[in-house]
Each structure stands twice: as structure tokens, then as C-alpha cells.
Amino acid sequence: MPFSLLVAWRYITANSLQTLLLVLGVSLSVVVFVFITALINGLSIFLTQETTSKIAHIELEPANKIARVLTNDNRFVAQPVSTLQRKQIRNWQQVIEIAGSTPGVSVISPIVDGNAFLVRGEATQPIAIQGVEPSKVDAITNISSYIIKGTAELTTGGLIIGADLADELGLFVGTPVLLKSERGAERLLSITGIFRVGLSSLDQRVGFLSINVARPLFDLPDGITSLGLKLDDPADAPAIAKVLQNSTQLKSTPWQEKNKSLQNATDAQGRTGNFIQGFTLLAIIISISSALLLSTYRRRAEIGIMRATGISRQFVATVFIFQGIFIGALGAFLGAAAGYQLCVKLASITKADGSSMLPIAPSEGGYMLVIILTIVGAALAAVLPARAASAVDPVEAIQQ
Amino acid sequence: MIYNTSSNNISSDTVSNNTVSNNTVSNNTVSNNTVSKVAKSKTNSTLLLANNIIKTFRNGEQETFVLKGINLTIPQGKMIALQGASGSGKSTLLNILGLLMRPTSGELMLLDHSLTNLSDAELSNYRNRHLGFVFQYHNLLPDFTALENVAFPAAATRGRLTADIKKRALLLLDKVGLSDRSNFLASQLSGGQKQRVAIARSLINNPKLVFADEPTGNLDQDSAKQVMNLLRDINQTDNTTFLISTHDNSVAANCDDIVRIIDGKIADV
Ligand SMILES: Nc1ncnc2c1ncn2[C@@H]1O[C@H](COP(=O)(O)OP(=O)(O)OP(=O)(O)O)[C@@H](O)[C@H]1O
Ligand SMILES: [Mg+2]
Numbered sequence: 057m058p059f060s061l062l063v064a065w066r067y068i069t070a071n072s073l074q075t076l077l078l079v080l081g082v083s084l085s086v087v088v089f090v091f092i093t094a095l096i097n098g099l100s101i102f103l104t105q106e107t108t109s110k111i112a113h114i115e116l117e118p119a120n121k122i123a124r125v126l127t128n129d130n131r132f133v134a135q136p137v138s139t140l141q142r143k144q145i146r147n148w149q150q151v152i153e154i155a156g157s158t159p160g161v162s163v164i165s166p167i168v169d170g171n172a173f174l175v176r177g178e179a180t181q182p183i184a185i186q187g188v189e190p191s192k193v194d195a196i197t198n199i200s201s202y203i204i205k206g207t208a209e210l211t212t213g214g215l216i217i218g219a220d221l222a223d224e225l226g227l228f229v230g231t232p233v234l235l236k237s238e239r240g241a242e243r244l245l246s247i248t249g250i251f252r253v254g255l256s257s258l259d260q261r262v263g264f265l266s267i268n269v270a271r272p273l274f275d276l277p278d279g280i281t282s283l284g285l286k287l288d289d290p291a292d293a294p295a296i297a298k299v300l301q302n303s304t305q306l307k308s309t310p311w312q313e314k315n316k317s318l319q320n321a322t323d324a325q326g327r328t329g330n331f332i333q334g335f336t337l338l339a340i341i342i343s344i345s346s347a348l349l350l351s352t353y354r355r356r357a358e359i360g361i362m363r364a365t366g367i368s369r370q371f372v373a374t375v376f377i378f379q380g381i382f383i384g385a386l387g388a389f390l391g392a393a394a395g396y397q398l399c400v401k402l403a404s405i406t407k408a409d410g411s412s413m414l415p416i417a418p419s420e421g422g423y424m425l426v427i428i429l430t431i432v433g434a435a436l437a438a439v440l441p442a443r444a445a446s447a448v449d450p451v452e453a454i455q456q
Numbered sequence: 457m458i459y460n461t462s463s464n465n466i467s468s469d470t471v472s473n474n475t476v477s478n479n480t481v482s483n484n485t486v487s488n489n490t491v492s493k494v495a496k497s498k499t500n501s502t503l504l505l506a507n508n509i510i511k512t513f514r515n516g517e518q519e520t521f522v523l524k525g526i527n528l529t530i531p532q533g534k535m536i537a538l539q540g541a542s543g544s545g546k547s548t549l550l551n552i553l554g555l556l557m558r559p560t561s562g563e564l565m566l567l568d569h570s571l572t573n574l575s576d577a578e579l580s581n582y583r584n585r586h587l588g589f590v591f592q593y594h595n596l597l598p599d600f601t602a603l604e605n606v607a608f609p610a611a612a613t614r615g616r617l618t619a620d621i622k623k624r625a626l627l628l629l630d631k632v633g634l635s636d637r638s639n640f641l642a643s644q645l646s647g648g649q650k651q652r653v654a655i656a657r658s659l660i661n662n663p664k665l666v667f668a669d670e671p672t673g674n675l676d677q678d679s680a681k682q683v684m685n686l687l688r689d690i691n692q693t694d695n696t697t698f699l700i701s702t703h704d705n706s707v708a709a710n711c712d713d714i715v716r717i718i719d720g721k722i723a724d725v
Contacts, residue, residue, distance in 0.1 A: 058615055059614070059616050060615075066599050358594070360594070361597065362608070362612065364556055364589050365589060366581060366583035366585070367584065369576075369577070369580075371613075453594075455547070
């Protein structure tokens with residue numbers, strides 16, 4: 057062991073009460089850092105999960121523009137597709153194959169969607185129809201788990217609607233309703249299920265039915281309107297969307313693009329967190345710096361003796377830097393451990409419905425970061441005291 | 457003569473003569489040893505030479521002249537007492553000769569090397585390798601054991617507390633009669649024991665010259681006597697040179713020579 061390390065360790069253990077208080081102070085700041093980091097990350101994870109569990113991670117739609125080669129200079133340029141043609145994906149089986157073999161894609165659901173009116177007697181309500189394969193009713197949104205009346209099974213002639221819409225029209229399971237599509241087609245259906253997801257956009261406006269029922273309603277005998285994809289990790293959506301855009305030539309939209317406000321909200325939270333993190337680090341640096349500075353004054357005579365016996369300024373400075381690092385490391389590890397315990401405790405407190413009171417993510421406390429930053433900060437905090445110590449004049453110090 | 461009261465330049469006075477002759481002696485020493493013929497005592501070779509050292513302290517407008525031209529030659533192997541009234545400049549002179557403080561003017565030669573133009577770091581290195589210090593107060597580091605205190609100057613410079621440094625420290629503690637206290641914290645030792653540990657520490661790097669500023673000033677008579685006997689013993693067995701400032705005449709009487717500072721200069725005895 058380097059002798060300067062031994063000396064530093066002896067110095068911080070010599071006055072164990074003062075060191076203990078200092079280390080506790082540092083670890084308290086670290087606890088705050090960990091708590092804030094885990095909370096902000098937890099909140100962001102929670103919000104993202106809430107959102108991504110109910111929507112498609114990537115949506116594939118017919119392109120508005122397609123690449124065409126211009127004859128005079130061999131470049132690809134984007135040109136508008138004719139607006140006179142019906143927008144649909146004709147080769148969707150092929151697209152499913154391509155998307156299915158793309159790494160990271162977990163579920164693919166072909167969709168025929170369109171707008172319609174739900175008519176009951178005199179009353180009508182607009183409804184966004186999602187025609188999906190009966191086996192894939194839960195592929196994008198786990199409708200089964202949100203069913204409050206009836207079933208999530210999609211039968212021929214059956215319609216599943218949101219609870220708000222059902223209330224609006226006074227519909228119950230078994231009630232017959234007339235669906236008028238935007239293409240003018242009509243069909244008498246019966247309510248087979250009512251769901252409440254908790255997103256008003258779904259609960260108020262969306263209805264699910266079998267894709268085979270939707271085809272004639274929206275005049276799409278072969279093609280589909282879109283494909284909804286789920287990914288193993290929703291965070292990969294932008295990258296995978298880019299890949300799919302190239303491989304399928306379809307318009308490929310990651311969920312983030314349709315949920316910019318979520319991104320903005322989590323970003324703002326992140327900035328608030330950074331602010332608080334910065335202050336906790338500052339508190340650590342100031343407390344270590346002032347404590348070590350005091351110690352250089354208390355140990356002036358000793359430092360004077362060292363310098364008198366020809367021990368270099370660097371050695372004296374190193375001893376103080378090491379003291380800072382010791383205190384920082386002790387406080388960092390202690391604080392990280394305590395912060396983790398605290399977060400685990402807080403995360404386990406549940407509300408009546410079994411969900412967490414605080415959306416805190418104990419594993420996302422930024423432990424590595426806070427340990428590194430605290431130790432580096434502690435070393436920096438020791439620079440001023442180290443300079444003061446190495447500048448002690450032996451004659452002055454010894455004669456006091 | 458080991459000291460000289462003249463404040464003039466070297467040219468005409470005895471110091472320069474001594475210096476030259478001492479130098480030739482030191483050259484002679486080698487040949488003498490090889491021929492096994494002792495012409496002059498080896499202890500007469502010059503270790504430290506101070507030439508016209510002046511020290512003033514400035515306090516705002518006021519300038520205090522403390523040392524007004526000190527010429528001093530310290531031969532190897534002697535034990536010299538430095539005496540003078542309180543405030544006469546004993547500590548100041550020791551600090552300057554011990555390279556802890558720079559003189560306002562004047563020249564210092566250690567082992568025939570001029571020290572005038574050395575940097576602080578180089579002076580520090582000289583102190584570590586060639587000089588030892590024993591002070592009246594604040595001598596030891598209270599949070600370290602006697603052994604660690606003795607080993608400190610060597611371990612800090614070497615970067616490690618090696619086994620051979622420990623061994624030498626233990627040897628020195630044995631020499632000062634404290635081998636049974638080697639693992640005591642410095643704060644657990646008596647005043648006399650502390651001074652003996654400090655003496656052991658001053659010897660850790662085999663110094664040529666040890667400065668002691670009132671090493672017994674804080675001790676009772678018995679402890680003082682013990683410390684002086686110890687210094688004398690080390691001086692005789694290891695040929696270590698000592699410069700000891702003291703108010704105590706019995707301490708001074710135990711030395712080979714006495715140097716007195718009166719009015720900022722060395723007075724003839
Ligand atoms: N840093 C300083 N600034 C101003 N004056 C100083 C300083 N250090 C010493 N002096 C003055 O120099 C003179 C000599 O002081 P010094 O400590 O060398 O005396 P001393 O002979 O060791 O005295 P004592 O026997 O009391 O220890 C004193 O008058 C003192 O006031
Ligand atoms: Mg003095």
C-alpha cells in the first residue's frame with residue numbers, strides 16, 4: 057500500500073466521530089440523488105409502459121410518397137402517389153413475412169380500419185372501427201384484460217366497444233346496433249363486449265370487430281389499411297421503424313412520433329432531476345471541502361513537521377486528496393446501499409388496487425453514476441485543502 | 457576554530473583559510489585512509505559552511521535585523537551548542553542552516569555544494585537526505601505509532617513503508633531505549649519518550665547533521681540528561697554531527713564547542 061494512502065486512512069480514522077458525521081452527510085446527499093433518479097426514471101418507465109402497452113409500437117401504412125427513378129439523372133426522388141387511388145396495402149402477406157423476420161418485432165397484426173357511425177334509433181355516434189383478426193384482438197391493446205362486460209371474443213356479427221361510448225348510446229351486451237361505414241355500407245351488429253382501458257381516446261371512440269366483417273364495410277376485399285406491430289423493447293421503435301421503412305417501402309411510424317407530449321413530459325422531468333442531482337453533488341463537494349480545509353488547519357503543526365523532515369509538497373497534497381476520495385467512496389457506497397433500500401421500501405408501498413403508490417424504479421437509481429460522480433467530486437473537493445496543506449510553511453507551523 | 461565573528465567577506469578572514477584547508481583535508485582524508493596514516497583528525501572536515509548570513513524580518517515599514525552577518529563552519533562529527541539570550545536568533549539561525557528558511561543574504565555550503573540557488577523542492581530533498589531535526593514541541597504525529605513516526609520521513613519519500621525501513625526504525629527505537637514502545641501511539645508517550653522518538657526519527661535517513669532546537673527545553677532534569685546522553689552516545693558511535701540550541705548550561709557543557717549569538721553575530725568565547 058502506498059504510504060500516502062496509509063497516512064490518509066489513519067487521518068480519517070483518527071477522528072472517527074467527525075469522519076462518521078461527514079460520511080453520513082455525504083451518503084445522505086447520495087440517498088437524495090438515488091431517490092430522485094429512481095423516481096424520475098420510474099415515472100418515465102411507468103408513463104412509457106402505460107402508453108406502449110396500449111398502442112402499436114410501430115404502425116405500417118401505405119406510403120404517401122414512393123421512390124421513383126428519374127430518367128435523366130439516375131437518382132431516387134420521392135414522388136406523391138396518385139390521390140385518386142384507394143390507399144391500401146395489397147401485398148400485406150409479404151410485408152408480414154418481412155416484418156416477422158425483422159429482429160425485435162414480436163407481434164404483427166393486420167388491420168382494416170376506418171370511420172363509421174353507430175346508430176341506435178335516432179341517436180348516432182362516430183366510431184373508429186378496428187377490424188382485426190379474432191386471434192389478435194389482444195395483440196396491440198390487451199382488450200381481454202379491460203373487458204368489463206361480455207367477452208373479448210370477436211364473432212361474426214359481434215362488436216366490442218368502449219364503455220364511454222356504450223354509456224353514451226345506452227348500449228349493453230346483446231344490444232343490436234347498426235353500423236354505417238364511411239363507404240356507405242351498413243351492417244347490423246350486436247354488442248358482445250364492453251371495455252374500459254382508461255384512455256378516453258379508446259373508451260370513447262373505438263370499436264373492435266373481426267377483420268372479415270370489416271372488409272365489406274370498408275370495401276377492401278383483399279388489401280388492408282395498416283399493420284400494427286409490437287416490439288420486444290418499445291424503445292427500439294425508431295430504429296426498427298427505419299429498417300422497416302426501407303424494407304417494405306411503407307410509411308413506418310414509431311409510437312414516439314405520435315406521443316411527442318409524453319417525450320416532452322419525461323424530458324422535462326429528466327431536466328428537473330438533473331437539477332436536483334447537480335445540487336446534491338454540490339452539497340457533497342462543499343461539505344468535503346470545508347471539512348478537509350478545517351483539518352488542514354488543525355494539522356498545521358504536523359504538516360510542518362512533515363515538511364521540515366523533507367517530505368515533499370506532493371506527498372502532503374496526495375494525503376489530502378486520498379482523504380477526500382476515502383470519504384467520498386465511503387459516503388457513495390453507504391448512500392447507494394441506503395438509497396436502494398429506501399427505494400425498494402417505497403416501491404413496495406401499494407395503493408388499494410395493488411399498484412405502487414410511487415412509480416419508483418429501485419433498479420434505476422443511477423448507482424454507478426452517483427458512485428463515480430461522488431468519488432470524482434470528492435477528489436476535486438480535496439484539491440483546495442490539498443493545496444492549502446502543501447503550502448504550509450514548516451517554520452511558521454512549528455513555532456506556533 | 458569552528459566559528460568566526462567577522463562579518464566581512466571571505467577574502468581576508470580565517471573562514472576562507474579554514475575552508476580551503478578543510479577542503480584539502482577532506483581530499484587528503486581519502487589518501488590518508490588508503491595509506492593508513494592519520495595526519496589530521498577526520499572530524500575536522502567541513503560539513504556545513506555559513507558565510508555572512510544576514511536575516512531581517514520585515515513588518516510593514518519596520519525592518520528587524522536578527523542575524524547581522526553570521527560566519528560559521530561546522531566540522532563533521534562535532535556536537536556543538538548554540539547559546540544566546542532569548543530572542544537573539546538561535547531558532548532563526550537553526551532554521552536557516554537547516555534549510556527551512558532562506559536567509560536575506562549570505563551563502564550556505566553543504567558538503568561543498570552551494571545551496572544558494574536551489575529550489576524549494578531541492579532544499580526539501582536535501583533536508584530529507586542529509587539533515588535531521590528535533591524540535592521542542594509538536595515533534596511527533598500523534599495519530600501514528602512510535603515506529604511509524606520514526607519511519608515517516610523515509611517511508612513518505614520512498615512511497616512505501618518497506619520492511620527494511622521498519623527494521624531500521626526498530627533499530628533506532630532500540631538505540632533510544634524505546635523498542636518496547638514501538639507500537640504505542642505518539643500521543644501515549646511521555647515528554648521525554650517523545651523527544652527520544654524524535655531523535656530516532658531524525659536519524660532514519662542517516663543524516664550528516666542533526667539540528668535540535670531546545671530539545672530538552674520541555675523536559676525535567678532527569679529526562680533532559682537522558683536525552684543529552686543519548687545525543688552524545690549517537691554522536692560518538694555514529695560520528696553524527698549535532699547543532700543544539702539550548703538555554704541550559706549543563707547541556708552546553710556536555711558539547712564539544714559552544715557558539716554564542718550576541719547582537720546578531722557569533723561572539724568569541
Ligand atoms: N517570522 C518572524 N517575523 C518577524 N520577526 C521574527 C520572526 N521570527 C523571528 N522573529 C524575531 O527574530 C528574533 C529572533 O527570534 P528567534 O526565535 O530566532 O530567537 P531565539 O534565540 O530562538 O529565542 P528563544 O530562545 O526565545 O527561542 C526575535 O526578536 C523574533 O521576534
Ligand atoms: Mg528559539
